[in-house]
Amino acid sequence: MAKDLYDVLEVSKGASDQDIKKAYRRLARKYHPDVNKSPDAESKFKEVQAAFDVLSHSEKRARYDQFGVTDDQMGGGSGFGGFHGGGGFNDAFGDIFESFFGGSRSGRGGAGSQVGEDLRYDLTLSLEDAAKGVTQSITLYYLDVKSGSTRSCKQCKGTGFVEMVQRTILGSISQRSACPVCYGTGGIEREKKQKTLDIKVPAGVDTDMKLRISGEGNAGIGGGPRGDLFVVITVKDHRTFRRDGSDLILNLRVPVTQLVLGTTVRVPLLEGESDLKIPAGTQTGTKFRLKGKGIKRLKGGSSGDLFVVVTVDIPKEVSKDERRYFEHIANLRRDDEALKTFINTLK
Ligand code: ZN
Numbered sequence: 001m002a003k004d005l006y007d008v009l010e011v012s013k014g015a016s017d018q019d020i021k022k023a024y025r026r027l028a029r030k031y032h033p034d035v036n037k038s039p040d041a042e043s044k045f046k047e048v049q050a051a052f053d054v055l056s057h058s059e060k061r062a063r064y065d066q067f068g069v070t071d072d073q074m075g076g077g078s079g080f081g082g083f084h085g086g087g088g089f090n091d092a093f094g095d096i097f098e099s100f101f102g103g104s105r106s107g108r109g110g111a112g113s114q115v116g117e118d119l120r121y122d123l124t125l126s127l128e129d130a131a132k133g134v135t136q137s138i139t140l141y142y143l144d145v146k147s148g149s150t151r152s153c154k155q156c157k158g159t160g161f162v163e164m165v166q167r168t169i170l171g172s173i174s175q176r177s178a179c180p181v182c183y184g185t186g187g188i189e190r191e192k193k194q195k196t197l198d199i200k201v202p203a204g205v206d207t208d209m210k211l212r213i214s215g216e217g218n219a220g221i222g223g224g225p226r227g228d229l230f231v232v233i234t235v236k237d238h239r240t241f242r243r244d245g246s247d248l249i250l251n252l253r254v255p256v257t258q259l260v261l262g263t264t265v266r267v268p269l270l271e272g273e274s275d276l277k278i279p280a281g282t283q284t285g286t287k288f289r290l291k292g293k294g295i296k297r298l299k300g301g302s303s304g305d306l307f308v309v310v311t312v313d314i315p316k317e318v319s320k321d322e323r324r325y326f327e328h329i330a331n332l333r334r335d336d337e338a339l340k341t342f343i344n345t346l347k
Pocket of ligand 1: 153154155156157158159160161179180181182183184185186187
C-alpha cells in the first residue's frame with residue numbers, strides 16, 4: 001500500500017493550503033540531500049515533493065481524496081494486493097474472514113493494535129452509468145467493534161502483548177509477542193455487521209478502477225483505526241457501442257446504393273442521436289469521427305470521440321428487376337473489362 005500523502009507531509013486530511021505549504025517547506029529543508037546526510041534522506045525528500053505536488057494542486061488533491069490514489073497511480077495497476085477477487089456482496093463477506101488474522105499494517109491506536117482489514121466490493125455498471133456517473137447504494141458485511149467490548153483480557157491486561165523473559169548465558173532477554181489468549185486484541189472483540197453505503201461513482205470510470213472509501217473497512221484490531229473499503233469497478237459490454245478508453249466505436253452497415261449515392265443518417269449516441277453525413281462514393285471501412293461524443297475523461301473533464309465505422313452491406317439476394325438494374329449499371333460502367341484490366345496488372 002502506498003503511503004498516505006497526508007501522513008507524508010505530517011498534516012491532517014483537512015489541512016489548509018497554507019498548512020500544506022508550511023509543512024512542505026519544513027520537511028523539504030529537513031530532508032534536503034545537501035543538508036541531511038542520512039542514507040534515506042533523498043528518498044524521503046522525493047516522497048515529500050511528490051506528496052506536495054498532489055496536495056498543493058486543488059484538482060489533483062480532490063481526486064486523491066476521492067480515489068485514495070494519485071493520478072499517476074490511477075488505472076496504472078498500482079495494486080493493493082491485499083485482497084482477493086470475487087463478486088459483490090458475498091465475496092466482501094468472504095474476504096473478511098480470509099484476511100481476519102492477516103492484518104499486518106502497523107497500528108496507530110495504541111499497544112498491540114492494528115489497522116482493520118481493507119474490504120473489497122465489486123461493482124458492475126452499465127456503460128451509460130459509467131459514462132454519466134452514478135450514485136450506487138451497496139450493502140456489505142464488515143467487522144465492527146462489538147458493542148460494550150473493552151480491553152478485558154486478563155492475560156495481557158488489555159495491552160495485546162506479553163513480555164517473555166528468556167534466560168541465556170549472556171543474561172536474560174525480554175521479548176515482546178502477541179498475547180496468545182486474545183491474539184493481540186487486548187480483549188476488544190469484533191462482530192459481523194451489515195451496512196448500506198451510497199457510493200458516488202464519478203463519470204468516466206472504467207473496468208478495474210478502484211474507488212477508495214476511507215474508513216469503511218473493518219474496525220481495527222485491539223482498538224486500532226478502521227481499514228478502507230475498495231470498490232472495484234467492472235463496466236459491462238454494450239450491445240451497440242464498443243469502448244476504447246474514452247472513445248466509443250459504432251459499427252454501421254450501409255447498403256451499397258447509399259454508399260454510392262451518399263446519404264445522411266441518424267446514428268445513435270450513448271445519449272440521444274446525431275446526424276451523420278455519408279458522402280457519395282464512401283468506401284467500406286471508412287471511419288467517421290463525431291468529436292466529443294465519446295465518454296468523459298476522469299482527468300481534465302473533456303470527452304472522447306465517437307467513431308462510426310461504415311461497412312458496405314451487399315444484398316445476398318436480389319429480385320429479377322433489381323438484377324436487371326445492376327446488370328445495366330455494370331454494362332454502363334464496363335465493370336467486367338475494368339476488372340480484367342486490373343487483374344492483368346497483377347500478373
Ligand atoms: Zn490478551
